[in-house]
Amino acid sequence: MKYLIDGPLVLPTLAAGETLYSWCASVHRRTCSLSSIQISQALFGSPHIARLHDFPGHLTELKIRTAGLLGDEKYLALRHTLLGYFLTFIPAARGADLLASVIRSSTPDIKMRLGIPASGVGGYHPLKCCQECVHSDIQKLGWPIWHLEHQLPSVLVCREHQRPLLLRWEPTTPVHRREWITPSVKTSAQLFEIPVNSEQALDVLTRLANFSAQAASLSPGEMQSEKLAQTYQHWAASNAGLSKGRSLRHSIVVRALNTSFNHIANTLSEMGPAACNLQLAPLIGTVARSTPKAAHPLKHLALISCMYESWDQFWSDYRSAIQRSTARLQEEISSTQSHCKLNTTAQFIQLVQESELSIRQAATAVGISTTTGICWAKINDLPFTSRAKKLTPKFLEHVRELLRVGKEKSEIIRLTKISSVSLNRLLSSEPDLRAQWLSATFECHKKANRLKFLVVLNAHPELPIWRLRKLPGSGWTWLYRHDKDWLDSASARFY
Ligand SMILES: [Zn+2]
Structure with a gap:
């Protein structure tokens, strides 16, 4: 526990997997005399940043003001806020820009830059907790915390306790809110359990939660749309879902995934203010084609958890797609180099035959050595006087x-x-x-x-x-x- 030099803040330790928002709420609870605005101002140098429960900002400022207690700013952004989950699916260069932006200052348009509003999934990220985790945290830590894993948009159940999460919705936006929302199991109009209608649905949603946690632990840019599309096509080929001409057989793929996918889609459609409408056929058409469109991580993870029983199985296929793509790229480079060589040879022959340049002049013009030029001249029966003959x-x-x-x-x-x-x-x-x-x-x-x-x-x-x-x-x-x-x-x- 540390104290700021010029303030009365009490800084508890950030628990493993705890969200930054949850930690800020603990700071406030331990420092009773200040308002939430004052807490945010003291921690981030900004009155509202601390209450943004999904994405961070001003992390360098936070690091300075807490004398590095919370560690590296990048790690904080990627492993204690929702940013890491989204950046896994964003191209690495764009992800690095976003990461630098949230570390340096506030990024009010971050949801737009992550493509969330256009995704159809919605940018309302309700806080979620597990009833048993709340009891367990109180026993271990003394108070409940918001677990980052539970906040991932595709996590609807606690994989540890195999039970639906409790969803807390709040009509006031974080900027206009003055109170902290803390994990609670007390019945209220704003708290409800995410509806999971069957054991089969729980199985699929638990797998989805597991895959979501795995994806969130990857590095920014590690999931690439093109490689994911190739993985989906590979899965389709293994399940009679790809024609001989390598076109996707939509009806076969949809039929194979429909039951599992419906469990996920039905649950997502019953999540109150955070509900979304997920449809399998358009999704496959968007993300599994040769030139895929970018999609919300939830959509990819829903599809993957319907296709694969285990993450290792998926990961192995995904890595193979990357290797196949690399091999194809190398083939293309090699083919381009051969093509360039053919062009150079043709140009060399033309210079010797039509422009009547000497072998040395033609070789210099196309950027090869005179020795290579002599070899090409011999291979292509070009007339030239050998030095050996000339030096009589x-x-x-x-x-x-x-x-x-x-x-x-x-x-x-x-x-x-x-x-x-x-x-x-x-x-x-x-x-x-x-x-x-x-x-x-x-x-x-x-x-x-x-x-x-x-x-x-x-x-x-x-x-x-x-x-x-x-x-x-x-x-x-x-x-x-x-x-x-x-x-x-x-x-x-x-x-
Ligand atoms: Zn739990």
């Missing part, structure tokens, strides 16, 4: 002659079409030739730069040397580095 003794002697007279490499490549690789290999394998070439190119550079300097000197006899050397094409820099004696003597003749 006569051809090499011609290149040597050009090197001996000091021609630049680029000039030799242009004149003879020898590759730079072959030219460099020739120079490195014949050191004498290399020495001759270096000496000859030096002499060529010397002659050229001396000539440039003399031309500039004659053109600008009035300029001092420090200005003349900066003129473009004066050759001064090269001469200063390689021929300084001549540069000095030539300069001295003029100055």
